Amino acid sequence: MQPSRRVTIEDVAARAGVHAGTVSRALNRPEQVAPATRERIEAIVRELDFVPNRAARGLITGRTDNVAVIVPDITNPTFAALVRAAGRAARDADLQLLLVDTGEHDEEEVRAARTLSHEVDGFVVLSPRRLHRELGALGSTPAVFVNRPVRGRSSVVIRTASAVDDAVRHLVGHGHVGLAYLGGPKGSWAASERRDAVRRTSRDTGIVVHELTVGAPTFEAAASTVDAVVASGATAVLAFNGQMALGVIAGLSQRGMAVPGDVSVVGGDDVPMAAMTAPPLTAISVPTGEAGARAVELLRSDGPRVELAGTLVVRGSSGPVTS
Amino acid sequence: MQPSRRVTIEDVAARAGVHAGTVSRALNRPEQVAPATRERIEAIVRELDFVPNRAARGLITGRTDNVAVIVPDITNPTFAALVRAAGRAARDADLQLLLVDTGEHDEEEVRAARTLSHEVDGFVVLSPRRLHRELGALGSTPAVFVNRPVRGRSSVVIRTASAVDDAVRHLVGHGHVGLAYLGGPKGSWAASERRDAVRRTSRDTGIVVHELTVGAPTFEAAASTVDAVVASGATAVLAFNGQMALGVIAGLSQRGMAVPGDVSVVGGDDVPMAAMTAPPLTAISVPTGEAGARAVELLRSDGPRVELAGTLVVRGSSGPVTS
DNA sequence: ATGAAAGCGCTAACAA
DNA sequence: TTGTTAGCGCTTTCAT
Numbered sequence: 177m178q179p180s181r182r183v184t185i186e187d188v189a190a191r192a193g194v195h196a197g198t199v200s201r202a203l204n205r206p207e208q209v210a211p212a213t214r215e216r217i218e219a220i221v222r223e224l225d226f227v228p229n230r231a232a233r234g235l236i237t238g239r240t241d242n243v244a245v246i247v248p249d250i251t252n253p254t255f256a257a258l259v260r261a262a263g264r265a266a267r268d269a270d271l272q273l274l275l276v277d278t279g280e281h282d283e284e285e286v287r288a289a290r291t292l293s294h295e296v297d298g299f300v301v302l303s304p305r306r307l308h309r310e311l312g313a314l315g316s317t318p319a320v321f322v323n324r325p326v327r328g329r330s331s332v333v334i335r336t337a338s339a340v341d342d343a344v345r346h347l348v349g350h351g352h353v354g355l356a357y358l359g360g361p362k363g364s365w366a367a368s369e370r371r372d373a374v375r376r377t378s379r380d381t382g383i384v385v386h387e388l389t390v391g392a393p394t395f396e397a398a399a400s401t402v403d404a405v406v407a408s409g410a411t412a413v414l415a416f417n418g419q420m421a422l423g424v425i426a427g428l429s430q431r432g433m434a435v436p437g438d439v440s441v442v443g444g445d446d447v448p449m450a451a452m453t454a455p456p457l458t459a460i461s462v463p464t465g466e467a468g469a470r471a472v473e474l475l476r477s478d479g480p481r482v483e484l485a486g487t488l489v490v491r492g493s494s495g496p497v498t499s
Numbered sequence: 500m501q502p503s504r505r506v507t508i509e510d511v512a513a514r515a516g517v518h519a520g521t522v523s524r525a526l527n528r529p530e531q532v533a534p535a536t537r538e539r540i541e542a543i544v545r546e547l548d549f550v551p552n553r554a555a556r557g558l559i560t561g562r563t564d565n566v567a568v569i570v571p572d573i574t575n576p577t578f579a580a581l582v583r584a585a586g587r588a589a590r591d592a593d594l595q596l597l598l599v600d601t602g603e604h605d606e607e608e609v610r611a612a613r614t615l616s617h618e619v620d621g622f623v624v625l626s627p628r629r630l631h632r633e634l635g636a637l638g639s640t641p642a643v644f645v646n647r648p649v650r651g652r653s654s655v656v657i658r659t660a661s662a663v664d665d666a667v668r669h670l671v672g673h674g675h676v677g678l679a680y681l682g683g684p685k686g687s688w689a690a691s692e693r694r695d696a697v698r699r700t701s702r703d704t705g706i707v708v709h710e711l712t713v714g715a716p717t718f719e720a721a722a723s724t725v726d727a728v729v730a731s732g733a734t735a736v737l738a739f740n741g742q743m744a745l746g747v748i749a750g751l752s753q754r755g756m757a758v759p760g761d762v763s764v765v766g767g768d769d770v771p772m773a774a775m776t777a778p779p780l781t782a783i784s785v786p787t788g789e790a791g792a793r794a795v796e797l798l799r800s801d802g803p804r805v806e807l808a809g810t811l812v813v814r815g816s817s818g819p820v821t822s
Numbered sequence: 823a824t825g826a827a828a829g830c831g832c833t834a835a836c837a838a
Numbered sequence: 839t840t841g842t843t844a845g846c847g848c849t850t851t852c853a854t
Contacts, residue, residue, distance in 0.1 A: 182617060184831060196840050202831055212840055227617055230564065231554040232831035235846045240554065250583050251771070256574040263573075263600045272618065274599040277586045294505060295595065296548055391748070395772040424773070429777035448574075449718040454752035507847060523849055529829055555847035558830045807831050 183224045191220045203228065231471035242296040243475060244274040248290055248303055248361070253419065253447045254392065254464055255302055258322065261468030269476055271297070272449055280353065280392065282306040282363060289313040300468075306362030318478065320471045324365040325481070328406040330412030330474045332467050332482045333487050336366065339460040340373035342488040343414060343442050346458075348381045350496040352412040352440065354387045356405045358424065359443070360416030367416055370444050374414060386410055396424035402427030405439075409495050412440040418447035418459050425453070425493060445486065462486040502654065506547045514543045518772065523732030526551065542645070565619040566798060567597040568624035569611055571626055571684070575716065576770045577787055578625055581645065585623055587777065592799055594620070603715065605629040605686060612636040612724065621798040623791075628686030634641060641801065643794045647688040648804070653797045655805045657788050659767065662783040663696035665811040669781075672703045674821045675735040679709045679728045682741030683716050683767070690739055693767050697737060709733055719744035722769050725750030728762070734820050737764040741782050748816060763817035768809065778815030785809040 189196040194213060202209045202217040209217075220226075234240045236327035245262055247255045259275065266273045274296060284306045289299065301307055307314070307328045321331040347355060357374050360367025362426045371387070375456055378385040386408040397418035398420035403411055405424065415421040421443030425435050435455055443450060443459030450457035463484050470482045517536060517626075525532045525540040533654040534538075566586055569576045582598065589596045598621060601607035605668040608630045612622065622642035624630055630637070632650045670678060680697050683690030694710070701708040709731040714720045721743035728736055728747065738744040744766030748758050758764055758778055759797045766773060766782030773780035786807050793805050 182831095185833095186831080189650075196831090197833075197842075198840060201840085204833080208839075213839085227614070229558075229831050230618055231557045232846090233833070234554045235552075235558065235831080235848090236833045238846085250578060250586075251579040252575065253574060253576075256579050259598070260573050260600050260602075263598060264602075267599075275582070275586060275596050279583075279587075286605050291550070292595075295553055396775060399775045423775065426775045426777055427774070430775075434729050449749070452719060452722045452746065452749045452753075454749055481562075505847095509847080519847090520826080520849075521824055524824085527849080536823080552847050555830090556849070558832090558847080559849045562829085662830075720851095 182229070183226050185226070185228065188217065188220050188224060188226050191224065192217050208418075219361045236293055240295055240297050241270065242272045243298045243300060243472065244276060244288070244292045244296045246276045246278060246285055246302065246304075246307070248280045248305065250277045251336075252417075254445055254462075256415065257448075257464040258302055258468035258471075261465040262472050265469045265472035269472065271472070280305075280361065286310050286313045291333065293317045300471045300475065303364055303366065305360075305361065316473060320474045322386055322471050323466055330478070330480060332471045332474065332484065334366070334462045334464075334467055334484045334486055335369070336460050336462065336486040337369050337373040339486045339488045340370050340414070340444065341377045341459075344374060344377040344383065345381060346488065346490060347412045347414075347440060347442070347494065348383050350440065350494070352383060352410075352497060354384045354386065354408065354410035354412070356388055356408050356410040356413045356415065357387050358390050358398055358401060358405075358415040360421055363489070366445075370416060386412075390420065393417055393420055395419045395426070398423030399427035399430075402431065403468070406431065406433070411438070412494070414442045416444045418443035418445050418450050418457065420444075421457055421459065421493070422447070422450070422453060425455075425457070431449060434498075435493050436495040437498045440497075442494055446489065451491065453493075458491045458494040459489055460486040461489045501744060505552070506549050508549070510553065510698040511540065511547060511549050513541050514547065515540050516712075526648035530614055546623045563618055563620055564593065565595045565597055566621050566623060566795065567599060567611070567615045567619045568623045569599045569601060569625065569627075571601055571603045571609055571628065571629070573598070573600045575740075576742065577768055577785075580771075580787040581625055581791035581794075584788040585795050588792045588795035592795065594795070602630075603684065603700050609633050609636045612642075616640045623794045623798065626684075626689065627675065627688055628684065640668070641798060643797045645790055645794050652770065653801070653803060655794045655797065656809070657689070657782050657785045657807045657809055659693070659785065660692050660807040661747045662676075662811045663737070663767065664691050665702045666781075666783065667697060667700040667706065668704060669813060670735045670737075670763060670765070671706050672677055673763065673817070675733075675820060677707045677709065677731065677735070679711055679731050679733035681711050681713050681721055681724060681728075681734045681736065681738040681743055683713075689768075693739060707733075713739075716740055718742045721746030722750035722753075725754065729754065732815070734761070735765070735817070737765045737767060741766035741768075741773050741780065741790065744780055744782065744816075745770070745773070745776060748780070757821075758816050758819040760821040763820075765817050769812065774814065780816040781814045782812055783809040785810045
């Protein structure tokens, strides 16, 4: 099979005995073309399997029908779920999804925005670490920021402050007096929101908080922080996200400590498997999929801002102090 | 800030006092242009922040500088790791990565190939379930199949048969006489390879295998299969992948069964957290990242076929029968 | 070494 | 309702 030159609009036009312009109209403004010719053209389009060249179309319309999704780490289950939902929404809108994984590398965010700003109709930026401060990199391309409110730009944020408050009070209610908080990434808005909520509620309730820094918001990094958790003497742990919470439980178990017998563990967000681990993880459940879908919708509608909220789901990893 | 018309090659040419053609050459074949003019042009390109329009270029060169990655489920950690590596390789080659998540929907694979075949320079297809039988959907666009050898097409496969053999013998060596095998998705080549290896080695060693079907290759689906596992009377479980193995452990624990005391569990592939769970998971470690990178390389080099191999890593979830 | 001109495939005025 | 024309931004002969 030779490379078989792509079939163009001219081929269709010739075959239908009309001008290319008419074919274009039949495809884009069907109501402007006579039913008879339209049907003839449509038949030939199918027969020849004609697919318009997006590049050529984009050259004149100025659109690309691409959206870029910029994500810190696609192997993070929360981001994967977001991307998945965004992808579905994009497909439904006949948009192609360009994926950029920055590897939690802040500059890469800006670089990607700069190089892609002319190649896409819009950006969806998940948990921006830096791009929100360098909006210039986006040029005049619309962007929706997820989990980072940005003045004058669209955003989808999932508020968790109130759920964090619930979580801390839940722990206090079970008699805990010391809480280790494993924070999220430096530039993350969600991390700040949760940390601030922890501080506020701890002040209000009197529980003592030990803030611990973790290298990355991952299972592994959190697991290796467990020594510090134990050293702090805290009987409860709140981790920035679900992956980290599971890591903490793993690390605790390795050291022979019982959850929640010796230490209670709560996740700052949820992951699908959390409900089925041993013990099942108490966590803040967040509408990840909805956020991804709304982000793409927002891009298309040029809407302003969507706020969603997480809620505390008490499962088995938290409870009263036993010792 | 008004929409600020995009800067074109003409703008650069005018500013440099040369013809657009010369600017084009300076950018694409620098050696064909006089050093003096080249430097002048380069300076202006930087000054004006000129970025060539890919669509316009593609129209004439016939390339798009896009590669599409088609994946069954981006929330599966193995696929996420593959996509991540592929994305890095693509970036290094100045290619954009289009992501398609089929949601384990076979037809979507074919549909995506058909609609994208003119929009990309190549496909990377992870664990194809159907596309390998409908190559026509690809048109004349090159494709690399990951974990599915396809005649006359490039592929990257990770062989696990030998490691599965090791795994079964490892179990037999510990005195197990009954093994439950939780299979992978129907159309998956990797699933067939592993299942066949299990059958072969069980024949050779005399261990009895109970093959169980799981709805999806996920943690949750596997966890809910545990009743069937227990009912089979097997004292060992081999699951198609790492996620499923972790799900089995979770399900087992919920029922108060000890791993590996009552039942040994082995994963047919590995996930990052497997080394740190309680107990750490015995699993077949596979070079996921390398596979992703090689796939993109293969696309560019038009190379034939790469074979990698997984190896059994014995950790804590497997051992002798205790009862 | 550079300029001139043609043209990639399509859409969008404008005419008829 | 349909045809004509121009042109999106770029690369690439072909001249010079």
